[in-house]
Amino acid sequence: MTAGRPVDLTARSPFVAAMAFEVAEASGARVTGHVELGPDQHTPWGVVHGGVYCSVVESAASIGASLAVQESGRFAVGVNNNTDFLRPMTAGRVDVVAEPVQQGRTLQLWQVLLTRADDGKLVARGQVRLQNVPLPG
Numbered sequence: 001m002t003a004g005r006p007v008d009l010t011a012r013s014p015f016v017a018a019m020a021f022e023v024a025e026a027s028g029a030r031v032t033g034h035v036e037l038g039p040d041q042h043t044p045w046g047v048v049h050g051g052v053y054c055s056v057v058e059s060a061a062s063i064g065a066s067l068a069v070q071e072s073g074r075f076a077v078g079v080n081n082n083t084d085f086l087r088p089m090t091a092g093r094v095d096v097v098a099e100p101v102q103q104g105r106t107l108q109l110w111q112v113l114l115t116r117a118d119d120g121k122l123v124a125r126g127q128v129r130l131q132n133v134p135l136p137g
Contacts, residue, residue: 019041030098031060031097034117035093035094037089037090042090048089050124056096056112057081058126062130068100069108076132077131078128078129079107079129080129084124092116094124097115105132111125112125
């Protein structure tokens, strides 16, 4: 995986594929992408479920944090996810940008912003604390 080129992570993660999170750029310093939202992600009240936003935030942060420590034989696992929901949506594209706030030897902190593609307004923002752990095997 290299920064600046499209990255297909769906082959590795059926969960990322199921939530329709499309990763455009992925590196240990930045992850970008988008998700198309619609009725499949709705609550019974007709708005996008907050769990979708939490999952996108966690996924984007985990991808970037893991790429940051991959060369040392480690990956990153989320230990805390705080996601704020700022405005409801029913349908449309949300752009995703994840960047590190702090990257240490054992822990990382990433911030993720989800904005409406049509007007750039912030829909949700999240912060994920991740622990760097050895790769299995």
